[in-house]
Amino acid sequence: MNSSKEMMNSILILLLCVLLSFTSHASSITRQNFCKADLNRPNTPSGYHCLPSDTVTAADFKYSFNGKPGIPLPSKTLAFPATVRQLPILNGLGISVSLGEIEEGGFVPVHDHDADEIVMVLKGQLDVGILTPLKSYCNTLIPGDNMVVPKGLLHYLINSGPGKAVFLAPFSNPNPVFRYLYEELFASDVPSRILSQVSFLDELQVRKNKARFNGTG
Amino acid sequence: MNSSKEMMNSILILLLCVLLSFTSHASSITRQNFCKADLNRPNTPSGYHCLPSDTVTAADFKYSFNGKPGIPLPSKTLAFPATVRQLPILNGLGISVSLGEIEEGGFVPVHDHDADEIVMVLKGQLDVGILTPLKSYCNTLIPGDNMVVPKGLLHYLINSGPGKAVFLAPFSNPNPVFRYLYEELFASDVPSRILSQVSFLDELQVRKNKARFNGTG
Amino acid sequence: MNSSKEMMNSILILLLCVLLSFTSHASSITRQNFCKADLNRPNTPSGYHCLPSDTVTAADFKYSFNGKPGIPLPSKTLAFPATVRQLPILNGLGISVSLGEIEEGGFVPVHDHDADEIVMVLKGQLDVGILTPLKSYCNTLIPGDNMVVPKGLLHYLINSGPGKAVFLAPFSNPNPVFRYLYEELFASDVPSRILSQVSFLDELQVRKNKARFNGTG
Amino acid sequence: MNSSKEMMNSILILLLCVLLSFTSHASSITRQNFCKADLNRPNTPSGYHCLPSDTVTAADFKYSFNGKPGIPLPSKTLAFPATVRQLPILNGLGISVSLGEIEEGGFVPVHDHDADEIVMVLKGQLDVGILTPLKSYCNTLIPGDNMVVPKGLLHYLINSGPGKAVFLAPFSNPNPVFRYLYEELFASDVPSRILSQVSFLDELQVRKNKARFNGTG
Amino acid sequence: MNSSKEMMNSILILLLCVLLSFTSHASSITRQNFCKADLNRPNTPSGYHCLPSDTVTAADFKYSFNGKPGIPLPSKTLAFPATVRQLPILNGLGISVSLGEIEEGGFVPVHDHDADEIVMVLKGQLDVGILTPLKSYCNTLIPGDNMVVPKGLLHYLINSGPGKAVFLAPFSNPNPVFRYLYEELFASDVPSRILSQVSFLDELQVRKNKARFNGTG
Amino acid sequence: MNSSKEMMNSILILLLCVLLSFTSHASSITRQNFCKADLNRPNTPSGYHCLPSDTVTAADFKYSFNGKPGIPLPSKTLAFPATVRQLPILNGLGISVSLGEIEEGGFVPVHDHDADEIVMVLKGQLDVGILTPLKSYCNTLIPGDNMVVPKGLLHYLINSGPGKAVFLAPFSNPNPVFRYLYEELFASDVPSRILSQVSFLDELQVRKNKARFNGTG
Incomplete structure (x- = not known):
């Protein structure tokens, strides 16, 4: 039974050689196992466009x-x-x-x-x-x-x-x-008096840190 | 053609009355349009168990x-x-x-x-x-x-x-x-000296706010 | 110990001023906290393209x-x-x-x-x-x-x-x-006889409502 | 080079027989390729509990x-x-x-x-x-x-x-x-006058269909 | 009460005819029940762009x-x-x-x-x-x-x-x-000796199958 | 203006001490920043139950x-x-x-x-x-x-x-x-003749590897 299977497999080899050219071409069109980003095109909510x-x-x-x-x-x-x-x-x-x-x-x-x-x-x-x-x-x-x-x-x-x-x-x-707290608080343009109020930090502290981190306001 | 359709519909009414008891019973088992939380059972990553x-x-x-x-x-x-x-x-x-x-x-x-x-x-x-x-x-x-x-x-x-x-x-x-910054920073048990360092806040400010918000450390 | 930390912090201020220009530039490239839709470009299954x-x-x-x-x-x-x-x-x-x-x-x-x-x-x-x-x-x-x-x-x-x-x-x-039932049923082009059949509504009712809501068929 | 590889493989066979008992036992614990529902336990928003x-x-x-x-x-x-x-x-x-x-x-x-x-x-x-x-x-x-x-x-x-x-x-x-329109509209307990109003159907039509589909109200 | 409702409905018919032109136009802009792929544009991680x-x-x-x-x-x-x-x-x-x-x-x-x-x-x-x-x-x-x-x-x-x-x-x-094992193993360019090693297949088997499936290496 | 703000803040300190006990208690009930698995309970499609x-x-x-x-x-x-x-x-x-x-x-x-x-x-x-x-x-x-x-x-x-x-x-x-190919192919109970056929591997190779990896069939 094994030998007949071997024979069948031999025939299949020939058949497959013919078929695979079709298969490869046909199926390779739709295959996408990964999606390399095209960073030069705009982003979407799910990520960048895929390069070919x-x-x-x-x-x-x-x-x-x-x-x-x-x-x-x-x-x-x-x-x-x-x-x-x-x-x-x-x-x-x-x-x-x-x-x-x-x-x-x-x-x-x-x-x-x-x-x-x-x-x-x-x-x-x-x-x-x-x-x-x-x-x-x-x-x-x-x-x-x-x-x-x-x-x-x-x-x-x-x-x-x-x-x-x-x-x-x-x-x-x-x-x-990455959202660094010191950047969100002190390297931005939110006014010091406001920031002091809503963060419970002394305004002096806020102004000092804004100076340190190039914040404005 | 309309009247024959009316007749057919009349027959369907009778048929449906019989069928619907099956239908209603059978399909109501699987119906789930919503999932009221059973707050007395443990949570899962997708939410609480559903009450019947x-x-x-x-x-x-x-x-x-x-x-x-x-x-x-x-x-x-x-x-x-x-x-x-x-x-x-x-x-x-x-x-x-x-x-x-x-x-x-x-x-x-x-x-x-x-x-x-x-x-x-x-x-x-x-x-x-x-x-x-x-x-x-x-x-x-x-x-x-x-x-x-x-x-x-x-x-x-x-x-x-x-x-x-x-x-x-x-x-x-x-x-x-809800993650309130003042709670995360000042109402918790992170040591003042550490917090001062990693938040770029003066230690005095940290200690003052920890006292205000019942923080420890 | 505090004062030495203050001194270290002072040195850090200088260091940070230099570093932050790098940091800001380098990291701002990759930052995307939101994605404002570009409504003039085609949609994708996850939404519109992001404007810069x-x-x-x-x-x-x-x-x-x-x-x-x-x-x-x-x-x-x-x-x-x-x-x-x-x-x-x-x-x-x-x-x-x-x-x-x-x-x-x-x-x-x-x-x-x-x-x-x-x-x-x-x-x-x-x-x-x-x-x-x-x-x-x-x-x-x-x-x-x-x-x-x-x-x-x-x-x-x-x-x-x-x-x-x-x-x-x-x-x-x-x-x-938003899918308004009256629009789906009566403001569309589905033939009245068909709609009557599959909705269990009288054909007269269907025709009347199609007339009311500018439906055809 | 092949024969030495064969030899190495032979040695590996012995090694693997020992190792696999560990491997099989250890890794089978965490394996979950599927999750057969335990229909006797309550549902969750992501589905039923998994049977072992x-x-x-x-x-x-x-x-x-x-x-x-x-x-x-x-x-x-x-x-x-x-x-x-x-x-x-x-x-x-x-x-x-x-x-x-x-x-x-x-x-x-x-x-x-x-x-x-x-x-x-x-x-x-x-x-x-x-x-x-x-x-x-x-x-x-x-x-x-x-x-x-x-x-x-x-x-x-x-x-x-x-x-x-x-x-x-x-x-x-x-x-x-499955949400059958006739069931949602006519097999439920929503009052006929209300349903007539919000569906733009004649009340007579509503009452007729409620009778047909065992609705109440 | 029914007849007054009928009258109200009649008035509504007139009103709706006016309103619907607005409604239809206004709401049709935002409607997207499906997203037919534009296969001529690049893919995204969530799929293709939508045609109008x-x-x-x-x-x-x-x-x-x-x-x-x-x-x-x-x-x-x-x-x-x-x-x-x-x-x-x-x-x-x-x-x-x-x-x-x-x-x-x-x-x-x-x-x-x-x-x-x-x-x-x-x-x-x-x-x-x-x-x-x-x-x-x-x-x-x-x-x-x-x-x-x-x-x-x-x-x-x-x-x-x-x-x-x-x-x-x-x-x-x-x-x-679709990932066919014979293609991944034998129709690709991974060297036979390497493949033999990491798949536990005899190198002869690997070479035979590479020949069969047009693999290289 | 700053000093009046300081005064207001002082008053707030007192107020907050009172409020925070409420706040802490009330909001801590609903807080869930993470979900430690209870490995002793059955899994769900979204993961394990959360321990308190x-x-x-x-x-x-x-x-x-x-x-x-x-x-x-x-x-x-x-x-x-x-x-x-x-x-x-x-x-x-x-x-x-x-x-x-x-x-x-x-x-x-x-x-x-x-x-x-x-x-x-x-x-x-x-x-x-x-x-x-x-x-x-x-x-x-x-x-x-x-x-x-x-x-x-x-x-x-x-x-x-x-x-x-x-x-x-x-x-x-x-x-x-983790799905190891040698385990899926050779450490399981799929009959050798079948496996040989669908994997394009010689039956001798399959039997040899099944012996090596404790497969049956």
Whole structure:
């Protein structure tokens, strides 16, 4: 029975050679396993337009943090994002990642983002604190430790050890928006008197911080 | 042709009377147009368990702000929420609403929530400001005016007129979480020195506000 | 220890002034907290294309019902929609709202929409009824009362009191489609004999209503 | 090089036999490729609770229309649903299906559902009409023909040929809710005078149809 | 009371005739019940751009398998897809369908797709098997039988009876991507030695199948 | 004007002390920023039931790979998952992560999962290949390099360097299901002859691998 099956398979080989040219052509038209962003066209609520999938190569799936300059963040921190802007193949997916380096004594100030995050420490020691109304959740992390930061919750990271701290931070969003509290409060143009009132901060404090962060108003 | 159709319809009436008892019984089992929350059972990521739909009455769809005490919020504000906790029929839907009353001189301090909002002024005058990194978007609203507040963005409301201001605020979420900045920062247990560092606020300011809002640490 | 921290902060101020210009420029590229619709470009299944976020101003977040003409609806009703068409900043969000005014004796005829709704009465008295298979859910509402109307369920509103009734109606969709039963049945081109058959309405009734609502067929 | 690889593979075989007992045990705990509904527990907004996946057998994935009695629908129609109620393995998936049989002269009256549908004719001839506000979309279908009915749009099916018509109708929802217009309007308890008003139907017509479909009010 | 209502209705008729021209025009602008794909513009993560809805006709909702050539698949199988590429009105919906014909002795080889599926046998006999880690779920289907195949699970179909087998297969996705295992493994350019290693297949087997399916490497 | 504001603020302090006890109590009832899984109750399609949020502590947000035994995978690989099973606070979120260690000469065999992934190399050298129909996308990664693997695509990882390779792999799903091809094909109970047919593998190869991986049939 096996040999007859082998024979049938042999016949199939011939048949398939003919069929596959059709198959390949016909089905490759509709195939879309990924959607590389065309960053030169306007965005939509679901992400960027897709570039033609046959122009995508292996290199499009790869991104290296090595040799990148890093974006300086206060304080003593460099961020190396790998989001849809740097890695357009992430468009339409549910993930992105950033590498962070915090010098000794540095920290990432209070912020949140529209994405769940896991802080994964690679080097040094980090104190990560989540601020929720009335209660905070703070942990000290060493290499091998991780901390979950749910979407929308304010949190901070402090290099609490000697030497540089390095961490990876994946996000549940290909294009997360980072909202630093000091930028929202003090680097903007909301009038100091108003801001003082609605934040319960002294107006002197507000003016001082606005000066520090180039705010106006 | 019409009259023969009438005749056919007459026959159908008889037929349907028989059939409908089957139909009604059979199909009513699977019908679920809504899902009234069973608040006594644990929540799930998609919401609460559904109570049996045949126990739902017209009253379950109605909620009145009238005669409710209101939840006092700083400052000089009463909130009357109509979310899934007060109105369990909202469970699994994409909407809820709150009524707000702000006395003269009062305001709703800086906060955000995991839901899009439209502030709709019914009475008085409101200044509503959205704080985004580096830029703020502020408008003065009178009755008939509306302001959109996208999910996750910090914002405040100030009664900028004489007399009481009243507004309705629908949300794109049946169970929105409100995160008041002053609570996250000052009513929690995060140590003052840490908080001062990561928020760029003076430690004196932090301690003062922690005392004001019953914070510890 | 505090003073040394103050000193460190002073140094940070200088550092930050330098860094922030980088930060601001670098991060502002990727920031998208909202997506104002470009109504002149074609729609997508997730909404309209986004206009550049740096062209968005505070005015884009505001919409006033005041001074708008209102869209006349049968019967004796004016609708003032504030959906993505009128308020393009709603694009991609999960919310919109309409104001409704029903004259004495007027009503909003049976309809449904692809969005959850909360009817919130501001003035007068409304009877709101939800029609589900076999059962209806009807309530009488006065100012301060609300009624939940889940997505896809047929419902009507009747001004059941003296004088004008006014209500606000938020929706869980930035671009809800309203499907008025009388339009679907009688203002369209479906042949009267067919419609009579599949709706169990007398053909005379169908023809009469088609005449009333400019239907053909 | 191949032979050394073969040798390595041989060693791996031994290694894997040891490892797999760990692997299998450890990973089988977390595996969940499907979620068979526990219909005896309350529903949630995302569906029913999952029965333990190790109790699922091949039979759970199969459902036969053969030998089922069918649910009689007006008019001269039998429906054979295969939704989560009949086929609990559909729980949490995005699909279900129904078989329909319409006798000569029969039809499925105007209805909609919270799911996209494709009507696929297997036997006979069907006229399928979609009613949207102001415009209808009607096609005549024979075996091999399909018609798309988007979620929420009113539509009807008429057996327009001689003999029985048979069709399959997949839905984009494991638990679609069917809303028959005649049931919503006439088989419910909404008062005739009210219904007449808000549907623009003559009260006589309403009373006649309520009598026909066991409505009250 | 009825007659006064009739009179009111008569007045309403006149009023409505005036109003409806406004209504129709005004509301038709925002109406979008469906989104016919513009296949000539680039895709987005949520689907294709919408063509103007007023260019959509009844024919756009219909698709016939009749007279279509079918796409040959190994082995002895013809596929007749009705996805967004053939039926652009499916754009943005949650459904599509394919017809399959398998000659006697033929089969659809192991594959998966990013969509839930229900295999519905119309003619002949099919063995359908789902392969999950460690366990398989296999059923023999005859006309009237259905089998659920959850998204992402490998499965195969074998014509296990005499004569041709015909089946319909709806999917929970308007644009499903089919991933045939033999194509992923053997029709691609992954080097044979590597593939042999990571698939636990003998290199000879890999080379033989690459030759069969026009693979390289 | 400032001093009068200070005075007002002083009065507010007193007022707030009174109000906050109400506020805290009232609003804490409805707050849910996260949903820690109750793994002892049955799952739902949206995840596990939530444990009461007031029982959640800082420790619930932390997970360490250190000191964990690791799950052995073929070949020469240890996996350290941090998904909802190990880290219940991930329930309902859109993220999880695993650490992988591959000894020299080892690899992770061909598999896919229902989640997008980013492979981030920490140590050593990895070749990561994605197999799509007809085309493969392969990259060699060193520490600092990342590779995106979209949901549902078959892929493998090979330690292509000297010494151990270590990588982190975040997923866009709190509870990803891993489907190893060798387990689906050879560790299950699907009959060898059938499997041979539908996979285009020689029956001898199938039997050999079934023996290797404890398959039956």
